[in-house]
Amino acid sequence: MVAIQLFNEIGSIFRNTPTFALVLETLLLITVIWLLLHRRGGGRRRQLTKEEEDRIIADYEPEPLVADTDPNHPLLHTRVVQSRVGKRIQVDGHDCLNLGSHNYLGFLEDQEILEEACKSLRKYGVGSCGPRGFYGTMDVHLDLEDRIAKFMGLEEAIVYSYGFSTVASAIPAYAKRGDLIFVDEAVNFAIQKGLDASRSTIVFFKHNDVEDLERLLIEQEKRDQKNPKKAAKTRRFLVAEGIYMNTGEICPLPDLVALRQKYKLRLFIDESISFGTLGQGGHGVTEHFNVDRDEVDLISAGMEGSMATVGGFCVGSHFIAEHQRLSGLGYIFSASLPPMLTQAAISALDRFEREPQIFEQLQAKSKTLHQKFLRFSKLTLRGDEVSPVKHLYLAQPAENFDKELKLLTELADKCIARGVAVVQAAYLQNRERQPVRPSIRIAVNRLLESSEIDNAFEVIESVSSSVL
Amino acid sequence: MGNFDGDSGTVFEQSYATTNGNGKVPNGNGAADLSAPEKQELLRKFSAPAYTEIRTRRCQPKPANDAQSPSSINYHPEKKSIPNGHASILDQESKPNQAEGKLSPELEHFQKTSFEEVPLHTACLTYLGFYLLMILGYINQLLFVPKVATEKGRDGYVALYDAFESFYSRYVYRRIKDCWNRPICSVPGDELTLKDRVTDDYGWSFKFTGTETRCLNLGSYNYLGFAAATGQCADDSEESARSSGLAYCSSRCELGDNEQLQELEALTARYFGVEDAIVFGMGFATNALNLPSLLGPNSLVISDEKNHASIILGLRLSGATTKVFKHNNMRDLERVLRQGVCYGNPKKGGQPWDKVMILVEGIFSMEGSIVRLPEVIALKKKYKAYLYLDEAHSVGAMGSRGRGVTDYFNVDPKEVDILMGTFTKSFGSAGGYLAGSKKLIDFLRTNSHAHCYAASISPPIAQQILTSMKTIMGEDGTDIGRKKIHQLARNTRYFRRRLAQLGVITYGHEDSPVVPMLVYLFSKIGAVVRTLTTRHIAAVGAGFPATPIMEGRIRFCLSAAHTKEQLDFALEAIDEIADDLGLKYSRKPRDPNPVIY
Numbered sequence A: 001m002v003a004i005q006l007f008n009e010i011g012s013i014f015r016n017t018p019t020f021a022l023v024l025e026t027l028l029l030i031t032v033i034w035l036l037l038h039r040r041g042g043g044r045r046r047q048l049t050k051e052e053e054d055r056i057i058a059d060y061e062p063e064p065l066v067a068d069t070d071p072n073h074p075l076l077h078t079r080v081v082q083s084r085v086g087k088r089i090q091v092d093g094h095d096c097l098n099l100g101s102h103n104y105l106g107f108l109e110d111q112e113i114l115e116e117a118c119k120s121l122r123k124y125g126v127g128s129c130g131p132r133g134f135y136g137t138m139d140v141h142l143d144l145e146d147r148i149a150k151f152m153g154l155e156e157a158i159v160y161s162y163g164f165s166t167v168a169s170a171i172p173a174y175a176k177r178g179d180l181i182f183v184d185e186a187v188n189f190a191i192q193k194g195l196d197a198s199r200s201t202i203v204f205f206k207h208n209d210v211e212d213l214e215r216l217l218i219e220q221e222k223r224d225q226k227n228p229k230k231a232a233k234t235r236r237f238l239v240a241e242g243i244y245m246n247t248g249e250i251c252p253l254p255d256l257v258a259l260r261q262k263y264k265l266r267l268f269i270d271e272s273i274s275f276g277t278l279g280q281g282g283h284g285v286t287e288h289f290n291v292d293r294d295e296v297d298l299i300s301a302g303m304e305g306s307m308a309t310v311g312g313f314c315v316g317s318h319f320i321a322e323h324q325r326l327s328g329l330g331y332i333f334s335a336s337l338p339p340m341l342t343q344a345a346i347s348a349l350d351r352f353e354r355e356p357q358i359f360e361q362l363q364a365k366s367k368t369l370h371q372k373f374l375r376f377s378k379l380t381l382r383g384d385e386v387s388p389v390k391h392l393y394l395a396q397p398a399e400n401f402d403k404e405l406k407l408l409t410e411l412a413d414k415c416i417a418r419g420v421a422v423v424q425a426a427y428l429q430n431r432e433r434q435p436v437r438p439s440i441r442i443a444v445n446r447l448l449e450s451s452e453i454d455n456a457f458e459v460i461e462s463v464s465s466s467v468l
Numbered sequence B: 001m002g003n004f005d006g007d008s009g010t011v012f013e014q015s016y017a018t019t020n021g022n023g024k025v026p027n028g029n030g031a032a033d034l035s036a037p038e039k040q041e042l043l044r045k046f047s048a049p050a051y052t053e054i055r056t057r058r059c060q061p062k063p064a065n066d067a068q069s070p071s072s073i074n075y076h077p078e079k080k081s082i083p084n085g086h087a088s089i090l091d092q093e094s095k096p097n098q099a100e101g102k103l104s105p106e107l108e109h110f111q112k113t114s115f116e117e118v119p120l121h122t123a124c125l126t127y128l129g130f131y132l133l134m135i136l137g138y139i140n141q142l143l144f145v146p147k148v149a150t151e152k153g154r155d156g157y158v159a160l161y162d163a164f165e166s167f168y169s170r171y172v173y174r175r176i177k178d179c180w181n182r183p184i185c186s187v188p189g190d191e192l193t194l195k196d197r198v199t200d201d202y203g204w205s206f207k208f209t210g211t212e213t214r215c216l217n218l219g220s221y222n223y224l225g226f227a228a229a230t231g232q233c234a235d236d237s238e239e240s241a242r243s244s245g246l247a248y249c250s251s252r253c254e255l256g257d258n259e260q261l262q263e264l265e266a267l268t269a270r271y272f273g274v275e276d277a278i279v280f281g282m283g284f285a286t287n288a289l290n291l292p293s294l295l296g297p298n299s300l301v302i303s304d305e306k307n308h309a310s311i312i313l314g315l316r317l318s319g320a321t322t323k324v325f326k327h328n329n330m331r332d333l334e335r336v337l338r339q340g341v342c343y344g345n346p347k348k349g350g351q352p353w354d355k356v357m358i359l360v361e362g363i364f365s366m367e368g369s370i371v372r373l374p375e376v377i378a379l380k381k382k383y384k385a386y387l388y389l390d391e392a393h394s395v396g397a398m399g400s401r402g403r404g405v406t407d408y409f410n411v412d413p414k415e416v417d418i419l420m421g422t423f424t425k426s427f428g429s430a431g432g433y434l435a436g437s438k439k440l441i442d443f444l445r446t447n448s449h450a451h452c453y454a455a456s457i458s459p460p461i462a463q464q465i466l467t468s469m470k471t472i473m474g475e476d477g478t479d480i481g482r483k484k485i486h487q488l489a490r491n492t493r494y495f496r497r498r499l500a501q502l503g504v505i506t507y508g509h510e511d512s513p514v515v516p517m518l519v520y521l522f523s524k525i526g527a528v529v530r531t532l533t534t535r536h537i538a539a540v541g542a543g544f545p546a547t548p549i550m551e552g553r554i555r556f557c558l559s560a561a562h563t564k565e566q567l568d569f570a571l572e573a574i575d576e577i578a579d580d581l582g583l584k585y586s587r588k589p590r591d592p593n594p595v596i597y
């Protein structure tokens, strides 16, 4: 019954429609079908027969899984550390003064922190055996988060189990496809990976060049005026490092904050080096410039520098930081930081609060070393005076980066043989956004004596004079 | 009550069954041997929870201190005399955790894996319940916006969060938020101690009550029971911390390489019987930061739909084309593989792929299923693809020698191109490894993001892996490792069979120590987890978005540290809760015979 009625209905439609419309509609239908089929077939329109498929499979020759590696590749021959790391370090059989480990405050040698960590091991065991969500949250983790938030005077902190994954998870927790991120071109590799994971549009500005950033922001403003609908939905971020791992320079925070306010950006600062080194109380780059920490939306930092343990944290307002507990991939889907290392971070914070003079001591040492190391005849120094991380480059550029790296490696090897541990900064040149000029990365330790700095200077100067 | 003070090291020693928290295999004194004062102690420990029990059907409230001591459980009285888990009866009683290989891999998989369909009315109810929750949440949002939900000092900015996402977490997830992120203050061993917390505002915030609750731990990934604060592993780790410090503050490529890590890599390679291995400080990063080095934009990746977030992130970073196949479904894998190889890269006009890689996990952590490795390897060979196997949950836990799923299926590990796994679970430490040919590992040493930029592993953490791995391999001169592996296999089979007998639906393979029990409804996840806690059992719930909306579940992770008494204790509680909350969904015939441990 219903079928017959339907048939009649369709018949009447046909009869009542003009012919040209029928032809047009038929053409349309054919186009739609053709398009659909076309899409289905992907690149190749034709469906292959089984025999053809079998032949393709038999003929298919994949590339090898990985390319061959040159057995002389520098990264295959890493230096071996043979002692507990401190102001002194044994590398490849040589006892050296340590200018390479990022142990700025000298906490790696601290017996008190070690004892407390061991006590924690005796309470919780070594591993946490689960992500934070699944019984991997221990009271020490909550304690540490509390302490960091209090120390920084912010509402909430969130602890990650790996320094690299901290900022690399934090960025894509907020920035998504279609969003805009303005980034300093010298940012470290972890930030670069965070940017990749976000799939946002990335705009790089020249290193520490606020004018360039403003120029880009103005350009963007013009684009926004053309498409205000899209602009109203695009989140904008500004990402910088407190002290840049790759240059040792400090970001111009007050200018960045001014631009953040003017262009309504959200400012993320990676303080992996500047936390616990800058400012009177070690609160980082915000304290260094006397900027209110509420002006920065999110601060992230690794605990693998001044705190001398493993892991990282993000700290900010409750509104911002809490979000990572449900969307920071490296936080949710990974086991929590081993409790003894968490305890080490708590103990480091205890020291921060109890002995705030250590920061000034470190800054003084950084300045002393800076003044001294400016005087190399064949090397140039880069980095801020108070920064504990500095880079030494060849004063006379070689013809390419490979050559430079080779020379610097030789220089470092000879310095190590003469009792001063310095290392060339390790980069994966083919995976960085753009190749980074090879350098020796110097890390200052609070416990260095002036005489040791002088001695190191002599050794490096004499080796560099002979090598270069 | 329920608030025992003193340091948990000593409390741990008084666990209700045996002293097996210290990395040693229990030694035969079941709970039945407990003396009267010890029983008293037990009752004291297992009472006065800070959690409220949820009862639906049987509404007689039980007195608070009626939690049963495990020794009074008499599920199979005739079997009670069997001592618990040890070498004397091990050889004739328990078979190792190993595929038998008598049947074809396909048949064996079907016999041993279960993914029972949900009854239709439950499915309808689940959806209904979920939408009801959403609607209630929506109304709630209209009427009540708390102060924490707004941002300060950023007027006129584009909203930071997606509206649905924040709605979901604030108004739906919050209702059962107390079931996750529960803080503990002890070793996550066979038992753990929860720090009790309460919420006065329906989950917006929590307050500690100051009391603690000791629970049987069915939530941590402590498969072989190496999580311990005493014993060889802890001793060695402490010594390592004292001699080498807590960190290196440098990457492997600068000043972070050392003999301990080189030893660990050599040992890992030997453990799997492959040429070389490389280790990293975090399992998540092992996937996320190494897959991009191995894959390029003209690579095709065929990935199981249930793969872990770290794998998915790694694939996203790599820029490779990813195709997903149905979970553990070999026919679908072949279909996708065939299509991929035959039709090439559509973005490049059908040009052949540089390489095709199949990405699977050994044990899938949410499904409890075991990869059908022999069949995957056959397909990989047929289509000349490469195989990346993530053994995060299976390494240590599977196979008669604990070497993971290759061991379980008796497959040559060299057949798998890239063996990946983590040290977080069975080894009771932290970190991850990749193992395979020397060529592969050399390539990774020169191209891995984590190797070059991330901090190297902390000495005590590396030492824990070394000691536990040597124990599993028997290189410590004891058979502790072997016993642990057998104990886990035995616990797994016993627990899974008993659950099936209770009539609840569990997913996965009968040899998998990850046991998801389906409860379907979103609100039942909360109810079951909370009620289990009042019975002193810590388990994990998982719901949308970690699982499909339909398939809310409770997950139990078994451990070699558990004894039969502990499992019986848990099973009895689960039985009652399943009756109360109506979880016995299974329509399969139940085995009427008692399950032999």
Ligand SMILES: Cc1ncc(COP(=O)(O)O)c(C=O)c1O
Pocket (backbone or CB within 6 Å): A131, A133, A134, A332, A333, A334, B308, B365, B366, B542, B545, B546
């Ligand atoms: C809410 C939540 N937390 C944590 C996890 C971590 O799972 P895994 O232990 O497998 O990393 C998951 C996994 O899906 C999850 O959904």
Ligand SMILES: Cc1ncc(COP(=O)(O)O)c(C=O)c1O
Pocket (backbone or CB within 6 Å): A131, A333, A334, A335, B282, B283, B284, B285, B287, B308, B310, B361, B365, B390, B392, B393, B422, B423, B424, B430, B431, B432
């Ligand atoms: C399959 C899989 N891969 C990787 C990981 C991450 O390991 P980790 O917790 O060591 O970061 C997990 C952890 O849950 C996992 O389940």
